[in-house]
Amino acid sequence: MIIIMESEATPFEVDNVVAAVQNKGWQTHISSGSGETIIGVKGKGQPLDPFHLEQMSGVRETMAITQKFKLVSRAFCPENTTFDIGGVTVGGQQVVVIAGPCSVESREQLLETAHAVKDAGAHFLRGGAFKPRTSPYSFQGMGEAGLKLLAEAREATGLPIVTEVMSPDKVALVSIYADVLQIGTRNMQNYDLLNAVGRAHKPVLLKRGMSATIEDLLMAAEYILAHGNQRVMLCERGIRTFDNKYTRNTFDVNAIALLKELTHLPIIADPSHAVGVRRHVPPIAMAGVAVGADGLAIETHPNPDKATSDGDQSLTLPQFSELMIRLRAMATAVGRTM
Amino acid sequence: MIIIMESEATPFEVDNVVAAVQNKGWQTHISSGSGETIIGVKGKGQPLDPFHLEQMSGVRETMAITQKFKLVSRAFCPENTTFDIGGVTVGGQQVVVIAGPCSVESREQLLETAHAVKDAGAHFLRGGAFKPRTSPYSFQGMGEAGLKLLAEAREATGLPIVTEVMSPDKVALVSIYADVLQIGTRNMQNYDLLNAVGRAHKPVLLKRGMSATIEDLLMAAEYILAHGNQRVMLCERGIRTFDNKYTRNTFDVNAIALLKELTHLPIIADPSHAVGVRRHVPPIAMAGVAVGADGLAIETHPNPDKATSDGDQSLTLPQFSELMIRLRAMATAVGRTM
């Protein structure tokens, strides 16, 4: 259940309602924004009487939330959540672009990419310092040295940094350098990690698992919000289906349309992983904006054929620059900016 | 293997090459267009020597086609196939829209829809007279009476008619009334039916099976072309995946990008079946145009809640009209018309 207070409700009235609910053995979660306070009720307590609650001073209405996801749901927060990251607003009118290499490989590679994507109009720089790789014998990332290069690239370009964190004990370290903590596909249901970024003070980019349902994804985000971090972006990056001969995954545009309805959180599309083939990334990126994504994450590399990971799906810097021009036209066609 | 003749090759030279190939026990398939003749080699014969063939008079080059699909492949026909249906060009610069109800239910329903979609800018009228239904107890379509209503609607609006044919023995009947023969999802690998429409003199709209791979779809089209009918449109209409709680299928935009590369045939997107929920049809339609589809098939109904089939995914007539405005802006954004 959630309890929606009148917009002019006083803190005293809010406290009163909270106390009444907690007295019945429930936990509460308070959300304030756009001028009204919403009290979320969770845990297990004695039955609450909606009629009784609605008689209390300052209460406008109560609402049963039957969906398993609560804090992430549109019912809980009807308006789009927007937040600012290093001067860029996510979740608003502007479609944001996160660009950069799969892995941070060297100072030269990263800075060249950072300047190029900045010039082309990207809003964030991405790059992996800790890499989850299918094989233990593959390059596992530069680690903290990579994080330092990312911070240097931010200094040089002003672009906020998006980078992955793979385990709870690295959240503090990555938070020193990153502006956005990325949770990778394989860790979408690594609950200890979700709890750790839920307690962190950085926005989170949560990537959908390869075979995670929409509900699985929303419940994973619910972990983060329930631990106190409201600044979460969800990322559709392709799902596993029977048809994988020509592409790496199947880009699930339906999911983007659905998520825009079910949740108030910003939705990012990752066409690079979703299709996995460089020459098909541009049309898939276009489809992502067309269907309503709030942003795109696009892998770019100065020399994709020499990339240590994901070279097949990385755009060259000129290709990225050219795509940005087409994406701006697309954003305009759907009534947004880029 | 295919043998590409010089553009100035004479019929006599072509016959010579054909005879040489047939002498080795192979069958041949001749395709002429854009000024050059291509001889397709199929069946099983003795080995052919490409070097020897290229010495023959009039031969420009030979090409091994290792892909299983030949006549439908880009290698066989590098340029987009375009054809005219009732004055509408399919496969060209213009994105075409096929609209109408799932089932023909009555004269009033069909004519009201036909006029409305015509006014909104649709290029074709669709409607089912023979309906493949999961249950034997569901409405199975009006049959020939439905076909007659479709023909009447064409008279009234000038819109060419797209309608499904479900068995080989009905191809002649449906061809009397229809401008385009639709092969439904469940019949994509009904080979006797594919052969029958391959021998018909009407264009074909071939819908992808629910779990057909890209190659399965192309090979199904190959059946039609191999029987002499070159005018085939392929239709992506959503695939079956693990995630079907909120949507009926998963719209495979990757497939559209891939098909535009692998084949010269026009590609149609069907957002209605691909998502199966009325309010999500518009964004999915937008994504279809964004990714490069040559056309859209959209279910529309004067009163979807009373439709005998697929009401949940049918747009109302005003919704369709409004969507057409947005789709035209989208077509412009990707450098096309509608």
Place this chain on the structure above:
Amino acid sequence: MIIIMESEATPFEVDNVVAAVQNKGWQTHISSGSGETIIGVKGKGQPLDPFHLEQMSGVRETMAITQKFKLVSRAFCPENTTFDIGGVTVGGQQVVVIAGPCSVESREQLLETAHAVKDAGAHFLRGGAFKPRTSPYSFQGMGEAGLKLLAEAREATGLPIVTEVMSPDKVALVSIYADVLQIGTRNMQNYDLLNAVGRAHKPVLLKRGMSATIEDLLMAAEYILAHGNQRVMLCERGIRTFDNKYTRNTFDVNAIALLKELTHLPIIADPSHAVGVRRHVPPIAMAGVAVGADGLAIETHPNPDKATSDGDQSLTLPQFSELMIRLRAMATAVGRTM
């Protein structure tokens, strides 16, 4: 709804109930077996009052069937359906084995196989005369000549024949030679074909579509029963999933356990197509019997490496013979015979 009559109900009482139901605008379907008559109600009519019906003479009880499938459901027929084909009982205590080549290729190939599988203990001979092939350039079967060879093999061995029919207009022809009409995977929802075999006087082996749900399969069988043919066997032959690098399909043992619960029809497992790799066919066949299948369909060939189709998954004749020994032990372990 179904109406179950007392076992001593007279034809007159049955007719009375039928008339009462039809008067309300419904259609009826009468099933008699094991001494009691069941009246199935279908179509759309005015509301029926169960209380009123149960007052009528000869009526024992009424039962709402909310599942979409009626005639195939356990609720409609609680006991296992068994029937005799050429002296072999299907659906009973004995696990039956259908063996033979994918395609009939020659008299020698077929007769050698027929004698070998008969000697090893198989109960039916299978072989395709009309072959649905992904490519129009692949061998499409010997046609009627193949059917004649199958009939000759039956003469020689006494084994009843299972062979595929691909289109409605071939049902009469195939019925002349075959003991069981097989509906192939790609035709599971070819409704005109289902209706045609529903009107035939031969048992049917209905193979599950590659991505057909359990309900899709049961509804396809419902078409056959609704047209009057009660002798239907359902065949699980592997489904399409994301994991197809090492095997052709994923054998769905869950489906067999479920089908035994949901329907009274016999269930056959096809390990050959389900795994698609010869050396893995035996363990999958064992699992099929273990989970409760009423029969197995196993591809066998005198020389699999030279087979015109499906050689990779066909057992050699000695391999089949050896497998039969292990399968008999397995049947014993689950309390059945073979």
Place this chain on the structure above:
Amino acid sequence: MIIIMESEATPFEVDNVVAAVQNKGWQTHISSGSGETIIGVKGKGQPLDPFHLEQMSGVRETMAITQKFKLVSRAFCPENTTFDIGGVTVGGQQVVVIAGPCSVESREQLLETAHAVKDAGAHFLRGGAFKPRTSPYSFQGMGEAGLKLLAEAREATGLPIVTEVMSPDKVALVSIYADVLQIGTRNMQNYDLLNAVGRAHKPVLLKRGMSATIEDLLMAAEYILAHGNQRVMLCERGIRTFDNKYTRNTFDVNAIALLKELTHLPIIADPSHAVGVRRHVPPIAMAGVAVGADGLAIETHPNPDKATSDGDQSLTLPQFSELMIRLRAMATAVGRTM
């Protein structure tokens, strides 16, 4: 590449070969067992000359391993790996059974279950103290108190304990109480966790991810072996497919047949999660043994309807006991013991 030494090769000869390989820039991994030493070569170095290596003293042969998985492959270790856990041999002739509740809920619940499954013939006791739950609002397990109850149950029954560990920083704690560390489905590609259990001194039960391919699973195991822990069991527990209306997952028996071929590690089947419906667990368990699994993991509970998690798929204690009788007959039918 792997280098297989003569069984009588001296440590000096082994060191010589290792030095030669490392001089070329490669890393080595030494495995000794069954009397022969195998040197695994990994990383990236200069080309190695197999002919030259085979001339070195003590070398029997070299073998290129082209598969991505090395240490887990049959090529690396042709014989089945077996190991002892608390007196029970895993991977050998005997099929082992792991039984117990999804979650440890109370002393009474656990001890009652432990005694009952012991009496019925189970070899291990399972129970979750740390639970990965889809919802942050669901019961997350008793934590260390649950581990202590598991240890108490081991004292009481002699059954070794299998329990899940969810994060690297808990590996040490769980290792104090557990005999086998379970890695859950959602953590199959949590690489930091795989590395941590790779360095632990306890056997590992690695559950397959919901949409993990066979190769993904083997590569996850490769992480554990590459960090020094050879005692790994792989667990097939059902995959995600399009058909999930009646069952929770699709039990992939093909995977078990394949894994027995591709790897030397023991394979465990989990019918409880694979089908997710209590009454279908027994036939699926039977199929698991029939196809060749080395063990089963079966959820059991004194009162499934009151279980805090997975009650729908847990057997009652009498059901488990009855199933064990049938499983023993099945083990006999496939030439094994239980």
